Amino acid sequence: MRIGELQRRTGVSHRLLRYYEEQNLLRPERRPSGYREYRESDVATVAHIRTLLAAGLSTATIADLLPCMGTDGNRLIVDCPELLVDLNRERERLTAAIDDLRAVRDVLDGVISSAPPEVSRA
DSSP states (O other), X not given: OOHHXXXXXXXXXXXXXXXXXXXXXXXXXXOTTSOEEOOTHXXXXXXXXXXXXXXXXXXXXXXXXXXXXXXXXXXXXXXXXXXXXXXXXXHHHHHHHHHHHHHHHHHHHHHHHTSOHHHHTO
């Protein structure tokens, strides 16, 4: 399928699909005309990329992970046990970022709660 069809089926723009290709997340074949030819499996691959990006992973990490990821229906599963080290490291990174954000929010809550009543009604 051509890029317009992949865009229609995934809801991902041409620009992002080309970016995924630049990041080695997608590897379409090239026709003699130069047009990209995507496989049917690329529809699912794009969905997996979007899921992993939403989970906070970088495209570089996703490029390393995708070849060792499988599916169980629509759910991503780990096919290579050595991936667990990378996935756990990413989870720890996300947990640390969440903890940092909570701490910053607590500071902001303290500043907000310290406002005099006449200011806090504004």
